[in-house]
Amino acid sequence: MELLEKKIQEEGIALPGNVLKVDSFLNHQIDPELSLAMGREFARLFREADIDRVLTVEASGIAIGVMAALELNVPLVFARKKKSVLINEPVYSHEVFSFTKKETSEIIVLQKYLPAGENVLIIDDFLANGEAALGMARIVEEAGSKVAGIGIAIEKAFQPGHQRIVDKGYHLETLASIASLVGGKITFTEK
Amino acid sequence: MELLEKKIQEEGIALPGNVLKVDSFLNHQIDPELSLAMGREFARLFREADIDRVLTVEASGIAIGVMAALELNVPLVFARKKKSVLINEPVYSHEVFSFTKKETSEIIVLQKYLPAGENVLIIDDFLANGEAALGMARIVEEAGSKVAGIGIAIEKAFQPGHQRIVDKGYHLETLASIASLVGGKITFTEK
Numbered sequence: 001m002e003l004l005e006k007k008i009q010e011e012g013i014a015l016p017g018n019v020l021k022v023d024s025f026l027n028h029q030i031d032p033e034l035s036l037a038m039g040r041e042f043a044r045l046f047r048e049a050d051i052d053r054v055l056t057v058e059a060s061g062i063a064i065g066v067m068a069a070l071e072l073n074v075p076l077v078f079a080r081k082k083k084s085v086l087i088n089e090p091v092y093s094h095e096v097f098s099f100t101k102k103e104t105s106e107i108i109v110l111q112k113y114l115p116a117g118e119n120v121l122i123i124d125d126f127l128a129n130g131e132a133a134l135g136m137a138r139i140v141e142e143a144g145s146k147v148a149g150i151g152i153a154i155e156k157a158f159q160p161g162h163q164r165i166v167d168k169g170y171h172l173e174t175l176a177s178i179a180s181l182v183g184g185k186i187t188f189t190e191k
Numbered sequence: 192m193e194l195l196e197k198k199i200q201e202e203g204i205a206l207p208g209n210v211l212k213v214d215s216f217l218n219h220q221i222d223p224e225l226s227l228a229m230g231r232e233f234a235r236l237f238r239e240a241d242i243d244r245v246l247t248v249e250a251s252g253i254a255i256g257v258m259a260a261l262e263l264n265v266p267l268v269f270a271r272k273k274k275s276v277l278i279n280e281p282v283y284s285h286e287v288f289s290f291t292k293k294e295t296s297e298i299i300v301l302q303k304y305l306p307a308g309e310n311v312l313i314i315d316d317f318l319a320n321g322e323a324a325l326g327m328a329r330i331v332e333e334a335g336s337k338v339a340g341i342g343i344a345i346e347k348a349f350q351p352g353h354q355r356i357v358d359k360g361y362h363l364e365t366l367a368s369i370a371s372l373v374g375g376k377i378t379f380t381e382k
Contacts, residue, residue, distance in 0.1 A: 029268045029304040030253075032261035058250035059269065062221075063257040070223035077220045078250065113220040 001041055001175040004153065005188055007034060014181040018156065019100065026125055026153065027060035038175055039067020042123060042151040045173045046072075049148040052118035053077060055136055057107050060125040064153055068123050077114065079107040079136060092142050094135040099128060107135050109143075116144030127152040127174065130161030137170065154178065157189045192232055192366040195344065196379055198225060205372040209347065210291065217316055217344065218251035229366055230258020233314060233342040236364045237263075240339040243309035244268060246327055248298050251316040255344055259314050268305065270298040270327060283333050285326040290319060298326050300334075307335030318343040318365060321352030328361065345369065348380050 013021040025031040042064070051072050056065035057079040069076035090111040097104045114120070120140045124133055137147045147170050155162055155174040165172045177189035204212040216222040233255070242263050247256035248270040260267035281302040288295045305311070311331045315324055328338045338361050346353055346365040356363045368380035 023301065024304070028271065028301060029266050030257055030260070032257050032267055033264075035257055036261060059253060059271075062250060062253040063267070066221055066223050066226055066254040066257065069221070070227060073224075075220050076223055076254070080219065080250075110214065110219060113215070 001038070003034065003037055004176045007031070008154065008176055008178075009186060012186055014184045014186050018159070018181050020154070020156065020178060020181055020186070022154065030063050032063070035063040036067045038064050038153055039069075039071050041175060042068040042121070042173070043071035046121050046149045046151065046171075049121065049171070050119050051121045051148055052145075053114075054121045054123055055079065055109070055114070055140065056123045057081070057132055057136065061123055064125060065123040068121065068151065072121070075113075077109060079109045079139070081105050081107060092139040094138050096131045096135040097129075098131065107132070107139070109139055111143065114140065114143035114145065118145040119148035120145050121148055122150045123152075124150075125153045127155035127161040127165075128159045130164040133161065133165060134168070137165075137168070149173065151175075156181070192229070194225065194228055195367045198222070199345065199367055199369075200377060203377055205375045205377050209350070209372050211345070211347065211369060211372055211377070213345065221254050223254070226254040227258045229255050229344055230260075230262050232366060233259040233312070233364070234262035237312050237340045237342065237362075240312065240362070241310050242312045242339055243336075244305075245312045245314055246270065246300070246305070246331060247314045248272070248323055248327065252314055255316060256314040259312065259342065263312070266304075268300060270300045270330070272296050272298060283330040285329050287322045287326040288320075289322065298323070298330070300330055302334065305331065305334035305336065309336040310339035311336050312339055313341045314343075315341075316344045318346035318352040318356075319350045321355040324352065324356060325359070328356075328359070340364065342366075347372070 011024045054069040054076045093108040149171040152174045154176045157177045179189040180187040202215045245260040245267045284299040313327045340362040343365045345367045348368045370380040371378040
């Protein structure tokens with residue numbers, strides 16, 4: 001997606017350790033027009049999949065997820081990372097390891113907001129090792145629904161997440177695919 | 192806002208301890224059309240205030256905040272509750288006590304995403320004791336900007352937050368105002 005790639009080139013910062021900082025428009029300050037454009041693009045890419053629901057995880061997935069859900073005219077559910085806010089009701093949960101933050105967290109969804117028999121679109125801002133996306137996929141399947149697609153704003157294609165998702169047979173769409181961050185230079189995957 | 196009050200009456204659950212659960216459309220499952228309608232209403236209510244930026248706090252404020260920012264054609268910034276994601280850069284931060292969760296957390300914003308001299312609209316999903324809204328207001332003023340307004344989706348008018356905000360002279364707008372949750376019955380404030 002050209003608009004997103006342009007924004008990444010202009011404002012993204014490649015740091016040592018293969019970290020790409022995009023907090024000026026994606027995960028701290030948010031560009032609402034860009035969020036809407038990304039939501040529209042996801043809706044277009046997965047239009048055929050007859051999506052019933054969008055699932056994302058707090059916090060950075062919410063702005064894109066809500067725009068995709070708006071365009072698809074379905075509800076959004078965002079997985080929580082803290083059990084305390086979801087008290088006394090049955091949940092689906094899955095442990096997710098963040099390689100960036102070097103910590104394990106649990107993602108949690110109330111069972112009543114993931115009914116069985118649906119086509120669920122998983123949306124997230126970043127794909128690196130695929131832990132969050134695959135954790136959400138597992139929750140969707142545990143709920144008796146189908147992972148109808150996984151839509152990611154920015155993937156680091158040189159890390160294992162992409163291949164892990166494709167190997168499981170999921171329909172993956174990414175709006176920007178980073179081939180390398182070596183030497184502070186952001187290079188996109190050839191199309 | 193009639194649409195929101197209707198949704199609260201239909202789906203909200205009043206629990207002992209003055210808790211109102213609205214996780215079917217506001218803070219776990221999200222109704223994107225309602226989020227857009229709320230964003231539009233905030234944009235209308237604060238149109239005269241010449242807003243430069245919307246500030247909210249993760250996670251439940253983001254869906255409404257991004258819609259308000261979209262309508263006002265300004266950026267959204269969402270305060271983080273964890274320092275770990277904002278490394279090695281100057282931040283504004285403020286401790287916020289949650290009476291619901293009985294815990295203190297810190298809300299944090301990178302200084303570069305709150306430039307001085309702006310009119311900032313603060314948006315949040317809930318107003319009870321006003322801790323989060325007033326914490327954000329303090330950060331905005333510390334940044335040398337003006338709190339141009341505080342927009343809240345649902346306030347519990349029988350708790351101190353409303354008065355605390357009004358006493359400080361801020362322009363407060365709430366889309367639904369709950370007068371009482373006694374006996375599991377949701378009563379709105381008379382207009």
